[in-house]
Amino acid sequence: MMRLMAFLLLGLMASQVAAVGLFARVDRTQLSIDETFELSLESQGSAVFGKPDLQPLDELFEVFDTRQVNQLSSSNGEARAITRWSITLRPRQTGYVVIPPLQLGDWRSEPITLLVQESLKNTESDQLAPIFIDASVDQESVYVQAQVILTLRIFHSVSLYDDSTLSPLQMPEALVERLGEPRTYEKTINGIRHGVIEVRYALFPQKSGELTIPAQLFSATTVANGSNSLFGSRSGRSTQVRSPSIPLTVKAKPADYPANTPWLPARSLTLVEAWSPEPDQAQTGESLTRSLLLKAEGLTSTQLPAIGSAQSAGLRRYPDQPSLANEVSGVGLVGSREQREALIPTLSGTLQLPALEVVWWNTVEDRLERTTLDERTLNVADNPNLAPPPAELPAATSVPAEQQILWPWQLSTVLF
Structure with missing residues (x-):
């Protein structure tokens, strides 16, 4: 069994090492039309010259920025060159939009399908503030011990220092699991470009009834105009904003669910x-x-x-x-x-x-x-x-050698 697992592992490693070409991926496949996303293109294998042809993107996307990173990795004693391009895009239309195959020399990436939705119009006055938080759940009514996803989006139209914090989500009556690392992208609201920090949680309420998801506090320092951190000048203003609390209805286990059966x-x-x-x-x-x-x-x-x-x-x-x-x-x-x-x-x-x-x-x-x-x-x-050994024939009874020899004194005893 261990030999089989080792063989499969070596085969997998060999296939990964042997993989060459141009590979594409995105940071998410669902977004609204006023949001940006990151497209990553990665070449693996031999060193390549030039850069991918991005012209096929122009019809369906706005291209904002392109960054290139080169690195050299080693696997099984063999050096491998990796070049990665990060491209910031924004879709031009809604619906299912396909990122077409992109060309780099003889290599072509695979297409990727996105779902682009209409933008939600925001008219609340507090959303015109430089920093605000939007909180939402994927369902307002959920069964006990079932999952509900909470999404927090922090919007900022001003630059922030890297000291921003978000208060921990504490809910004694629910199990809380954060879903991966925060994601960052851009979204245009009322013609103003906003940076977005998105954090997702999976919540599992442990008792039925009414439950409130508490407000979360975001603290940050905004970058003041004219400040220059390269020369030690870091002027700004501390800001705190709070997300809205969200009511949640938690339903009990259905009465027709089989008794003495784990609730799933x-x-x-x-x-x-x-x-x-x-x-x-x-x-x-x-x-x-x-x-x-x-x-x-x-x-x-x-x-x-x-x-x-x-x-x-x-x-x-x-x-x-x-x-x-x-x-x-x-x-x-x-x-x-x-x-x-x-x-x-x-x-x-x-x-x-x-x-x-x-x-x-x-x-x-x-x-x-x-x-x-x-x-x-x-x-x-x-x-x-595991077959049993063949049965052996019983050995013939032999007379001990000492019983076959008749000594002279025994013979005389027999005669007399």
Whole structure:
């Protein structure tokens, strides 16, 4: 098993090292038409000259800035040149907009699709201030222990020093998880360009009823006109702004949810299995490794229950400790739980592994769901390496040598 994992790891590393070309990615794929975003182009492999042709972008995007970084990395004793271009863009139209393939020599990047939405018109007077905060949630009513995403956007039309802070989000009646690092971009409001600092949280209310998401305090120092930090002059004014508090309705677990079943309110849930080696190669006395992966959008890994194991006569089980992980995606947290166990058949013939089922509540469709793995049949063959040795014939009874020799004095005793 360790040899197989080492082989797969080496193959993955080799494929990464061998990857050459021009690769494109963006900092987000959904935005409004008055926001900027970052397009990154990265060349890997041999050293390249020149820069990518950005002319195909002009029809669909405004190009504001382009920055280039060159670096040299080493992997497995081989040097590799990497050049990265960071391009600030703003879309010219709404809807689904495709960043076209871009050319660098013989290399072409893959296209990327964006969803560009209409701008929300802001008319509140406090949003004309140099600094203000907008707070929003993706849903105003949520089930207990289900995920709700809080997004804070700090807008500033003036330059800020790097000493800005945001107060910690503390909610005793909810589990709070920050979703990645803050993102920065630009947005035009009423014809004025604003810098935006965006912070996202995943909240999991722990009790039903009415809940209030508290206001958050942002503190910063604005850069005064004429100040020059290069020569020690750092004049400015300290500013504090507070986000609005948000009421949240937390619903109890539905009455028709099965009793004595773990409560799993999720956007989606999957259960898959993997085998090494494949189960159709099962032999008595040989180990099979079965991996079960439970993954749910909108739940943390600690909320996921243990998955039933293979209870079957003729199998010895050796389970590993479960592996828990959380990923950050566009829809919030994605929790996963992986269970691995070694199965050793002790009998040849047909072995049945029972079906597995996970009951959960679909928060998107607002209904009960059941995700299952069908039962599996193992056809276990005899292991030729474990065949019993052939039976040996019983040895002939022999007379000890000392009983075959007749000494003279014994002969005389017999005669007389």
